[in-house]
Amino acid sequence: MKTKLVSVLLVVALLVISLVAIPSARSDSPRNNILARALDIELGNVQPHQYEQRVSSGVVYALLAATGELDRRAEAAQRTSTQFNPPTNATSGCSNVYTSNARNGVDNVRVNQDCSLRRQAEEVIAVNPTNPRNLIAGQNDSRIGFNHCGYAWSFDGGKTWGDQIPPFWGYVLPDGHTSDACSDPTATFDANGNAYVGGVVFDVASAANAIIVAKSNAGIGGMFYHSPAAGSFQEYGTNVGVVASGNDPNVALDKEYIVADANPGSPKVNNVYATWTQFANTSFGVGGNSPIYFSQSTDGGATWSPGVEISGSNATDCGLFSGEADPNACDQDQGSHPIVGPDGTIYVAFGNGNTPVLGENQIMLVSCPGSADCTDSANWTAPVKVNDLIGTQPVGPDPSTACAFGRGCLPPNGYRVPEFTSITASVDGAGELFVTWADFRNGGGTCDWQGGAFGSAATATPPCDNDVFYAYSKDGGATWSEAYKLTPADSAQWQPWSAVTADGKLWVAYYDRSYGNCEFEGCNDITLAGVDKAATNSPRVRYTRVTTSSMPNLLPANNPVQAGFLGDYMWVAADQQGTPLIVWADTRGMNGTVEEDIYFSRAR
Numbered sequence: 001m002k003t004k005l006v007s008v009l010l011v012v013a014l015l016v017i018s019l020v021a022i023p024s025a026r027s028d029s030p031r032n033n034i035l036a037r038a039l040d041i042e043l044g045n046v047q048p049h050q051y052e053q054r055v056s057s058g059v060v061y062a063l064l065a066a067t068g069e070l071d072r073r074a075e076a077a078q079r080t081s082t083q084f085n086p087p088t089n090a091t092s093g094c095s096n097v098y099t100s101n102a103r104n105g106v107d108n109v110r111v112n113q114d115c116s117l118r119r120q121a122e123e124v125i126a127v128n129p130t131n132p133r134n135l136i137a138g139q140n141d142s143r144i145g146f147n148h149c150g151y152a153w154s155f156d157g158g159k160t161w162g163d164q165i166p167p168f169w170g171y172v173l174p175d176g177h178t179s180d181a182c183s184d185p186t187a188t189f190d191a192n193g194n195a196y197v198g199g200v201v202f203d204v205a206s207a208a209n210a211i212i213v214a215k216s217n218a219g220i221g222g223m224f225y226h227s228p229a230a231g232s233f234q235e236y237g238t239n240v241g242v243v244a245s246g247n248d249p250n251v252a253l254d255k256e257y258i259v260a261d262a263n264p265g266s267p268k269v270n271n272v273y274a275t276w277t278q279f280a281n282t283s284f285g286v287g288g289n290s291p292i293y294f295s296q297s298t299d300g301g302a303t304w305s306p307g308v309e310i311s312g313s314n315a316t317d318c319g320l321f322s323g324e325a326d327p328n329a330c331d332q333d334q335g336s337h338p339i340v341g342p343d344g345t346i347y348v349a350f351g352n353g354n355t356p357v358l359g360e361n362q363i364m365l366v367s368c369p370g371s372a373d374c375t376d377s378a379n380w381t382a383p384v385k386v387n388d389l390i391g392t393q394p395v396g397p398d399p400s401t402a403c404a405f406g407r408g409c410l411p412p413n414g415y416r417v418p419e420f421t422s423i424t425a426s427v428d429g430a431g432e433l434f435v436t437w438a439d440f441r442n443g444g445g446t447c448d449w450q451g452g453a454f455g456s457a458a459t460a461t462p463p464c465d466n467d468v469f470y471a472y473s474k475d476g477g478a479t480w481s482e483a484y485k486l487t488p489a490d491s492a493q494w495q496p497w498s499a500v501t502a503d504g505k506l507w508v509a510y511y512d513r514s515y516g517n518c519e520f521e522g523c524n525d526i527t528l529a530g531v532d533k534a535a536t537n538s539p540r541v542r543y544t545r546v547t548t549s550s551m552p553n554l555l556p557a558n559n560p561v562q563a564g565f566l567g568d569y570m571w572v573a574a575d576q577q578g579t580p581l582i583v584w585a586d587t588r589g590m591n592g593t594v595e596e597d598i599y600f601s602r603a604r
Helices: 003-020 033-042 056-068 069-076
Strands: 108-110 120-128 131-142 148-154 162-164 181-191 197-202 209-217 239-246 251-260 274-281 292-297 333-342 346-352 362-370 384-390 424-427 433-439 465-472 493-500 508-513 525-532 542-545 571-574 580-588 594-602
Touching: 033 056, 033 251, 033 274, 056 069, 056 181, 056 197, 069 542, 120 181, 120 571, 120 580, 120 594, 131 181, 131 580, 148 197, 148 274, 162 197, 197 251, 197 274, 209 251, 239 251, 239 274, 239 292, 251 333, 251 580, 274 333, 274 346, 292 333, 292 346, 292 424, 333 424, 346 384, 346 424, 362 433, 384 433, 384 465, 424 493, 433 493, 465 493, 508 571, 525 580, 542 571
Parallel strands: 148 181, 181 251, 493 571
Antiparallel strands: 108 594, 120 131, 131 148, 148 162, 181 197, 197 209, 209 239, 251 274, 274 292, 333 346, 346 362, 362 384, 424 433, 433 465, 493 508, 508 525, 525 542, 571 580, 580 594
8 A cells, every 4th residue: 555655646746747847849839738738648748647637539639630740640641542432412411321221220320411531520419309300419520620519400300411510710719819629519408499509619829718609599400500699690709608718828628518407397497507627737736637617507508607616525535636725626537427307406427537546537426406506616515436437448559540649449449448538427307317438347358457557559459348337326326326237248348328218218329349350350330228227226228239330440541630539429319209319420431431420320
């Protein structure tokens, strides 16, 4: 125990030195110190530290694009070009459907209508409670360069889609710079059918960044977005809802989600809530933190309350180190997911790294009652541990698969395994809570720990037994069940998302390498698990293969710009009939290409 404590203190001391160091002097470095460090870590210039959480992938890829790194990778790659033939169907975009031949199969419908071979990944979906045929899907979108937030809409339950990129790049940041990138798309509907979308916007050439929200009034259904101000349909400029903003080079906003209270019986119906990770260099403890923040709007997204820290403190589970004056703060966080219960209670699940052992992290949950003022951090419960979150996958760099430096991957894929940012919370009509996640506690082969340390993604070989789990709570999150393993195969399943129906049926979708020889070839599928009696000790699970065929492995050899990233999350929602709606990033490009697009499926 003494040796472990000495090791932790040594790591802490090294991080304090690194956080106060002068940022790299590259002429193309971001002006925000948090983002500059994130880029240096991604490129292998500096080492991440044990408890240091990672800036989200969408933001990092915008930095790679802005600094020319993706162009350099493309120029250096030795690859055979693939001729692209234009679509023959009569459409204003490039629609596509992969049709299932199985009796209980489901069609895979292309969501984004972009005809170029630019990346679309990291997706979200929301269903209109007043019209279940009206859907909105969002994704990180690079069709106009860098990284932007694209949104699609459907009025026929997902059979056909239109899409757009709202002009968030027109937002003027607090220091006067105009934002040139948007990441981490998020979307929600309120009880009246008003839609809201948002993202993190920033300018690589300045320290400023912000979380902004636009609205699509009931009846518009996501076909265009405008200012949330009452009576305003302004689409450009600065007239958006601003959740949080700043131009401190030692602070960066990341991984935000918004959710509206769409419960007609709630005392706070139609409030809109946002949570996010706030990275900062601090003068306390270990010198840096990334706690979870909260803000709310009570006027349809037009104005937002000042952000308050809600990740709290817990001497039992977080009392080893922190970057705050409170040594018990649970402040090394990433990947919050907010949901609203039928009585207006807000629940937020997130990943936490205030843990003593490298790679052995944890899932925490906090809540605020529907009767309380949630803009006061004192009204949030102390964080409760849901379960462990084991992130001991082999790490990069591996140039052959584009597994990035210090990122966990599952060879032969180079896709980063985002266990912190694919934690999902959901609540049913009776107020029972569910949290779903994936981790590497079962390990496997040379993918497992090597002598008590991370294995190398460049030398590890499958099988890589990453699994999907869920736990439930019947007392509002105060106590939690054991972890239930959903994935029977000894292969890689990762990046899950889930939704629960009002009657308690849990739907969980995830990436899956258990079909055919994909565990060893690197191809992927999407599997949907339907869990009956989920909040009992005897759940019944039925599995559906969602993808009509396996997705090819995305590698530097066939796509050097997009290789290594399938997004930090996929998404599942359930409509009023209890039907699961799934969106994911798919590498089955049209006309034989291997590139990322967003696909949708309505499970039967």
